[in-house]
Amino acid sequence: MNILKKLSEKHNTWLGIVRSFGADNPEDIVQDMYIKIFNWSERNKDKDILYDGDQVNHYFVFKTLRSLFINECKKNKVCLDIDDIDIEHNPEDQTDTELIQEKLAKLYWYDRKVFEYVYLKNFSMLQLSEMTGISYYSIKRTILKVKKQLK
Secondary structure (H helix, E strand, O other): OOHHHHHHOOHHHHHHHHHHHOOOOHHHHHHHHHHHHHHHHHHHOOOOOEEOOOEEOHHHHHHHHHHHHHHHHHHHOOOOOHHHOOOOOOHHHOOHHHHHHHHHHHOOHHHHHHHHHHHHOOOOHHHHHHHHOOOHHHHHHHHHHHHHHHO
16 A cells, blocks of 8 residues: 555644644645655665554654654754743643743753753754763663653
């Protein structure tokens, strides 16, 4: 079965995923995903994209969409900085984002900065390790600790 036909059956799902990333142009990113996956399937005979013969690998599509979104952010230089976000504290009307921002603000500065670089500025843990000279495993432990505190 044609890979594009299988992917297009879940077009609205892919759009929803990209919208959840906060993209301004979800349709463009989904269309780029179709092109990228089609080219991949041509080179690799649908390896990693389909399993059990005709089931779409949602994780593979998600990672492709996420990488395209991150590339778009980097291209447009639209990365958030925690310090640039001012939130007025109103306990009666707090959203999940505000709660997360509040918890991040209370973290030790090192933990907050590592989390910021990995999740908001889209550095990989390996890139951050090479750039700063901090051990990869130290960065990984910090990220796991911050995630646990944010839950």
